Amino acid sequence: MLTNLFNGIGLGSVYAIIALGYTMVYGIAKMLNFAHGDVIMVGGYASYCTMMYLGWPPAAALLFSMAICTVLGVLVERLAYKPLRNASNLAVLITAIGVSYFLQNAALLIWSSNPKVFPNIFNMPFFQGVTASAASVSADAAAADTASSGVFSVKQRGTLITIVVNLIIMAGLTLFTSKTKMGKAMRAVSEDRGAATLMGINVNRTISMTFAIGSGLAAIAGVLLCATYPNLVPTTGSMPGIKAFVAAVFGGIGSIPGAMIGGILLGVIEITARALVPTVPSDIFVFAVLIIVLLVKPSGLFGKTVREKV
Amino acid sequence: MNNKSKNAFLNYGLVIVFFVVFQALLSTGNISSLLKGLLVPMTAYMILAISLNLVVGISGELSLGHAGFMSIGAFTAAFVEGVILNNIKMEGPLSKNLGVQILIFVISVIVAAVFAAIAGFLIGIPVLRLNGDYLAIVTLAFGEIIKNIFNCIYISIDETGVHISDKNPSLDASFAGKMILEGPQGSVIKKVSIFAAGIILLLLVLIIVQNLVNSKAGRAIMAMRDNRIAAESSGLPIKKYKLMAFTISAAIAGAGGALFALNSTGITPKQFDFNASILILVFVVLGGIGNMTGSMIAAALLYILPEMLRELDVQKYRMLIYAVLLIAVMLITNNEKIRALAGRVFKKKDKVSVKPEAGKEA
């Protein structure tokens, strides 16, 4: 049972990191960005190509793919979402789906459908010594963990790293949104777009910034997702993307700690269900629990209940 | 004749013209095999688009799991067909027995609609307690649950009756029955749907939906969509009306699924996944939310479009082009300048068609 719990946390921590990006974009831009999962996939490919073909160290590859995804995210936002700022949510949703199809099929043409096996970056510090651990952000975390987790398996180390990265991102996002000017602007836009405009906040720039950050996070999520489950194909991002979206709703969409806890809970439920009833698809239980939670607490576990004004 | 009923009759006319044109092409043989094969699925998707438009356009609720109801209808049809073929004696193959085909079609569609309606009612009760994106995610969840349930049940039939199991019974050496639903392998179906039957179903669906929209319940639902708080304050039993609309929508989707299934030679649960739900939603949004005529035209055109791209030299970029077109259409139709222009040109029509902004609440 304890193994299942740990395995569940392992899967959940990956959902959580994707959900953080989802919840960020949703909370501020108020749109379901179905293309988020595909940005993750692009991030995975970008870091894969730099690492395998150019031999870059993981940290450099991570930074490069963050840059790529940030540019991609902002570009997509400018070209496809910005013109629809005043259109119905549905129009934006369909556009996001269009972007998702576009990215998947473009990736298929560029990188072909053959899976690429992502290198196990969690192992790097042990195989490559100090150079790698000093160079890489995620490897830093790994090195810090080794003191306490020398006995853990590769997978467990990966889980620990993912959770640490989750916590760092969570703290960073919380600090960013509460302390910086841009972060405050984001919260204001999230609260009331009209009023924010009246207060002199540049809503368009704020939303672009949100996409930049969200997509940068997607690159990190992409690297961690691929490092944990190393098969990289053009559809890599879509199912984890949907699951992470479910996790974000589960935890209360828009809530940063909610996304993380929602993600981890989702992973634990999925793994436990699979262990208890092995022949029934575990997704049945994942989605059933989601439905029950939403019925009991319609705004998710950590969601704010918004009072309606007439 | 007021505007509303004029619009309704326009739709019936459109369907009949559509039928006459293609039937003429069919009987003179001037139609490609591709298009011929697409006619019934296209009609099925027109029905599905109308049914989803009832939820998304009229009720203003975003549903992302409509393919779930479609699959309930489809597998019910496969089941009914299996039972009928098991209990009926006929001379020669099914394709020679028009009477049996009609029997199968009618009973399948009715039973499929009933089953899907029951599912819609049961799912609607919890779903309609939620709003907005939360409602959307729960419908997505139900869609995935339905798909996964079909993935792990096995239905077989023999002399002693129908058996449902989570294990494949055909593996036992003693198994003498016939498999109807084989988990992930789905159902093998004997083709019965014909184009005319699909068109009749489509007309029936249109009559039901348009009458519902123009009824007291329909007006109440739309009032709720446009301003929930105001409508609720008026004291109408709106929740009940909404559940009714949701159930009817599910029933229609089930009937559409049955039509789709009976025209194919086999269906698998995988065909009715999240992407299938999205496909239907795309028809509704591009056709204009709340606009039944638009839904039908969008479903017909968009269902054919990717298939027609096959014949060009752009095969490899087919899905990429589809994605770009999807984005482009959304950007163009939502461009304020173009909209204003269109508003001036079609000034008269604007009064009748529901404003696309209506979906904003969803």
Added chain:
Amino acid sequence: MKKRVLGMLLAGVMAVSAFTACGNTESGSTAAANPDAGETEEAAAETEEVTETEEGEEAEAPETSEGGALTGTLNVGCIGPMTGGAAIYGNAVQNGAKIAVDEINALGSDFQMTLNVQDDEHDAQKSVNCYNTLKDSDTQVIVGTVTTAPCIAVGEEAYNDRMFMLTPSASSTDVTADKDNVFQLCFADPNQGSASAQYIYDNQLATKVAVIYNNADAYSSGIYQTFKAKADELGLDIVSETTFTDDTANDFSVQVGQAKDAGADLIFLPIYYTPASLILGQAYDMGYTPKFFGVDGMDGILTLEGFDTSKAEGVILLTPFSADAEDAATQSFVGKYNDQFGETPSQFAADGYDCPYAIYKALKFYADKNGGLDVTGMSYDEICEILISVFTDPDFSVDGITGQGMVWDANGEVNKAPKAVVITNGVYVGM
């Protein structure tokens, strides 16, 4: 190499301009998709290929026909998933078939083949649409479809129309059941499942067996079911049966963990190599090292880009094809595939390669017997009857790269011997 890598990266950066970018990275498949454009490219390819083919397995092929010449142009249609989650299988078959068609056209005889490839996205309805498109463009024979569920749907249509189908890889028995016009080039699922159980039993590979299979996939659950039936019959002890679906094909900790806890010393994996590579990796990380036993879907695992083949050490699989085989035909095919597509071919590619040859040889067989055959403008039902008569002829057999002396029964199932190989030091070694 560097240049291409850079090109790929740039292409990634400019995802938006993918239209132009991908023209460089992947060429060839458009030519295959479009018979007219294909002609010119094939002609160009001919010059360099003629020399190669003659020393290949086609020693008897560039003949000057005494019995009767096979002439004309045969329009071959191919259906499979070229986009979406199952794209890898469709593209492999398409590439393999394209090489075979190029070779046949380069033989210098008066017989030519065109190849028209259609993408069905692994969807039964779309597959029927593909079939109808092919019918509209005067296709005479179908190579396909690649995946099982669409193949059943298309097979039904083709049966009614009398169009001949040879599927490279759809392995369910439902594909050929009750249809005299549908033939398989791959093993049918029951053969694989029971052959695996038999093999494990005969060679006493294990006392406790665990199975992990995909219960949302017809191929995988089909093999599992026949494996289970045979294992029960033989008294093999199956201690753990766990499943996954395409949507949950990431995390296998539970499945592997249960096998480990149950003390299984062999895990049977009737699945494709992509999820299998994850299972191997996760078992390895867990420090659990049972024997792994796969079926033909496992082939390809060694050529997975970036995969650490040491994790597959000791994996046993039943496969009709091995890219490392020493024979000239396989070597020539693997070499060409590598040149044209930059990859090592999988078993799907090999199946795709054998299909046009099987059809070509069948038509030649008929032409030799009946004093010539001109296929230009023949209707698909005429060709269908000819091919059915040849494929069910006990004298007709095909030597391909996926099997020597392949013969077909009236059901449409192929009869060839599965080879068990074990992965040793990153290569297949026959057992």
